[in-house]
Each structure stands twice: as structure tokens, then as C-alpha cells.
Amino acid sequence: MPKIIQKLNNLKNPESILQIDTIKGFKYIDKAGEIVNHYHVNNSIPRFRMGLDGLIIDNPREKIDVLKVTSNLIWTKFSEVDSLDMVIDLFVKEIEQILPVLNVQNIRRIGWRNYFVHEFKDQEAQDKYFSSLSKIKDGKLAFVRSEIQWGEDVKANLRIQKVIKNDKEKTPGVLFDLDMFQVGEIRSEEISKKLKYFRSYLADQGDFLNVVNNTFDS
Secondary structure (H helix, E strand, O other): OOOOOOOHHHOEEEEEEEEEEEOOOOOHHHHHHHHHHOOOEOOEOOOEEEEOOEEEEEEEEOOEEEEEEOOOEEEEEEOOOOOHHHHHHHHHHHHHHHHHHHOOOEEEEEEEEEEEEEEOOOHHHHHHHHHHHOOOOOOOOOEEEEEEEEOOOEEEEEEEEEEEOOOOOOOEEEEEEEEEEEEEEEEHHHHHHHHHHHHHHHHHOOHHHHHHHHOOOO
């Protein structure tokens, strides 16, 4: 079967979310203000909301939409994804700044969720794609969910669903929602290496693209 998607940047990547689940991160309650201090720009206070349930900072850095820190996680959202490497670099810079404040050396889980979109030329092409996913005669699925295991310790949940772009043409497409994660005690200095390992599944070795291409009817 010919490859429909030749490389990862043939897919649009409108959103990327990274999260680590921390171990013994309850110093957040004492240190939240110290974290906020890191995000002042020219003595300008960042937009934030703070409570016992967590700290949320809007646009803490360029390219980062939201940063959330609680006693058990650090979460970031990106919607201007220039590259997967950019997302990794920006996230690692933030956690290298925050983890010492929380006095956290280990994490229990690392997760990376990406949304990838392939657009169709018209509604007929979209309908044909989703009809080909169904084993039921004349059936047409609205979404598909699958579990993936890669290597010895990385798992992922993949959801495939219909999307319509919010533009004048209402361009039809398919969304590949891939949530990758690894569970187990991980040293903080290993996070960058782990994320690059995740990235290799997405791009370098083409494993994810093979999954994507196999969903297209030959």
C-alpha cells in the first residue's frame, strides 16, 4: 500500500500537551509564590490563578499557552507547534526551573499528548475514509479508539475521529489524538531523554506514521 503520509510534518499539529506527575510535590503549597516570581517580565505580573488545588499561569512564556503546577503534577499546553523538538525544549526548560523549587527529584509518570490532523479534499473523501474503518456493511464509524504499546515501557491511547475545520470552507478532516505515557519512578534528569524517546516513535522511526497509513483504504 502506498504511503499517504510521507512524513510527520505532512500532518497539522494544532495542539500538544505535556505533563509529569510528581512525587512528594507538596512543597507547592509553600512555594507557589516563588514559582510565580520566575514569570515576571520587566516587573510585570503574569496572569495567574492560585489556590490549594493548583497554580495556573496564562502565557507564561512565548509559545506556551498555559502552565499548571499542583502538588502532584506539572502540565503545559502548546497550540503553536513549530516542531516536536521545540515542545520538548520549552517544557524541559520550565521543569528545570520549577522542580528545584518543589524539591522534587523523582516523577511517577510522564505523558505527552498530540493532536494531528489530515485534511480531505471534500466530504466524500472523509466519508470514504471512515467507511473503510468499519467492518460493518454500510457502516460508517464516527471515531475509533485503540491501545498501542511501543518498546518495553511506553504505552499510548490513539483516538481517531472526524473533525471539521472552523474556516470558510468547513474543510473536513481526520484527527489522530495520540496520548503517549510511561509509568514508573523516573529521575528528573531523565525527562528530556524520555521525551526524545517518545519523539522517535512519532517521527524518527516512522512507527506512528505506519499506524496512520494503515488506516487508509488501499
